[in-house]
Amino acid sequence: MSVNGVPFITLNRFEDGFREEFLSGVETLFDNTQFIGGPQVNKLEEKLAAKTGAKYSVGCANGTDAIQIALRASGVEKNDVVLVPDMTFWATFEAVVNVGANPATVDVSRETLHWDKETFKEAVEKFKPKAAILVHLYGWACPDTMEIRQIAEENGVMLIEDGAQCYGTTINGESILGTAKISTTSFYPAKVLGASGDAGAIFSNDETLINTCRTLINHGRTSHYSHGLIGWNSRIGAYEALFLNLSLEHIDARLDSRRKAVKYYQENLQGLPLKMQSVPSHVGENGYCSVALIEPVLRDGLTAALKEANVGFGTIYPGAMSKQEGAPAHSVGSIDHGNADYISKAVLNLPCFAYITEEECEYVCQVVKNYFSK
Numbered sequence: 001m002s003v004n005g006v007p008f009i010t011l012n013r014f015e016d017g018f019r020e021e022f023l024s025g026v027e028t029l030f031d032n033t034q035f036i037g038g039p040q041v042n043k044l045e046e047k048l049a050a051k052t053g054a055k056y057s058v059g060c061a062n063g064t065d066a067i068q069i070a071l072r073a074s075g076v077e078k079n080d081v082v083l084v085p086d087m088t089f090w091a092t093f094e095a096v097v098n099v100g101a102n103p104a105t106v107d108v109s110r111e112t113l114h115w116d117k118e119t120f121k122e123a124v125e126k127f128k129p130k131a132a133i134l135v136h137l138y139g140w141a142c143p144d145t146m147e148i149r150q151i152a153e154e155n156g157v158m159l160i161e162d163g164a165q166c167y168g169t170t171i172n173g174e175s176i177l178g179t180a181k182i183s184t185t186s187f188y189p190a191k192v193l194g195a196s197g198d199a200g201a202i203f204s205n206d207e208t209l210i211n212t213c214r215t216l217i218n219h220g221r222t223s224h225y226s227h228g229l230i231g232w233n234s235r236i237g238a239y240e241a242l243f244l245n246l247s248l249e250h251i252d253a254r255l256d257s258r259r260k261a262v263k264y265y266q267e268n269l270q271g272l273p274l275k276m277q278s279v280p281s282h283v284g285e286n287g288y289c290s291v292a293l294i295e296p297v298l299r300d301g302l303t304a305a306l307k308e309a310n311v312g313f314g315t316i317y318p319g320a321m322s323k324q325e326g327a328p329a330h331s332v333g334s335i336d337h338g339n340a341d342y343i344s345k346a347v348l349n350l351p352c353f354a355y356i357t358e359e360e361c362e363y364v365c366q367v368v369k370n371y372f373s374k
């Protein structure tokens with residue numbers, strides 16, 4: 001089959017039999033009127049804990065709620081200051097504001113595209129925050145994770161790790177989600193472990209923290225009609241849990257195919273103005289996306305050529321948090337070295353999804369190389 005276009009992402013590549021298994025599972029849940037909670041949710045939480053090595057995991061409605069719940073469980077309250085990276089998805093910033101706290105944006109490194117320990121330390125000294133949200137983007141782990149965890153610990157800063165994009169990602173061979181004090185993920189369908197709708201989870205090794213999370217996602221309930229906290233409804237649905245349980249049976253193959261694509265681009269697109277980024281050896285990536293940087297003045301020309309050849313692409317993310325229209329009303333300050341702003345103008349993501357083929361990657365590389373050879 002000859003390739004004449006590749007989407008940036010497609011969600012329609014499932015394993016043989018996946019659809020039938022899911023639909024038959026839905027029938028069972030329907031017949032048992034098992035819509036919220038129940039065996040599929042219990043099984044998912046157990047599996048997530050086992051797979052990540054976290055002692056506990058709690059499913060919830062989405063990755064944004066997961067951050068809000070983690071912030072609340074960590075004791076973040078009205079007017080507390082919380083550090084967030086200037087390069088992340090808006091949900092990280094939003095979650096802080098939604099719990100009544102005040103975000104301060106802290107720039108990322110131009111080399112690792114994540115927080116670095118020096119800037120993090122500077123931010124802790126400058127803002128004296130109650131908490132900080134370390135974000136692991138692109139299916140990578142922040143390379144300075146261990147140092148940042150230590151700085152947070154030494155300074156009494158609650159560190160919440162937003163791992164919306166990092167299911168399956170490791171640092172020194174261990175799961176980010178499983179080793180963080182408290183971490184969160186998103187099962188938005190386009191994530192590496194996606195549900196068939198919105199869903200998310202929180203992970204921790206601390207029983208008290210996770211019990212608070214479990215209470216918060218369910219109206220602060222201590223028993224059915226007793227409420228010990230002001231929580232909200234952020235329960236995960238049984239159909240989503242079923243879909244995720246079935247997906248977990250195939251997750252290794254899915255991640256493998258993604259990692260292969262990322263590697264293919266890295267190996268086949270060398271020596272070009274489009275610089276493929278890679279992770280240092282102590283970081284294990286999950287293949288969520290391929291990341292490249294290109295001088296901003298060259299990006300539009302290349303993206304026009306990709307469009308012309310029916311190749312989809314992403315710019316994750318095209319604007320720093322501090323530059324968003326909604327930011328100034330809530331931000332209490334920033335450390336801005338211009339890096340997040342530069343990255344937002346220079347980043348380019350090539351197609352990457354589960355079971356993308358080598359022919360598709362080859363087509364993408366050919367289009368990129370042809371463009372630069374003109």
Ligand SMILES: Cc1ncc(COP(=O)(O)O)c(C=O)c1O
Binds near residue numbers: 092135185198200
């Ligand atoms: C870094 C990051 N944080 C938080 C979220 C929010 O997750 P959700 O869309 O499930 O609410 C996302 C999702 O795109 C994300 O990429």
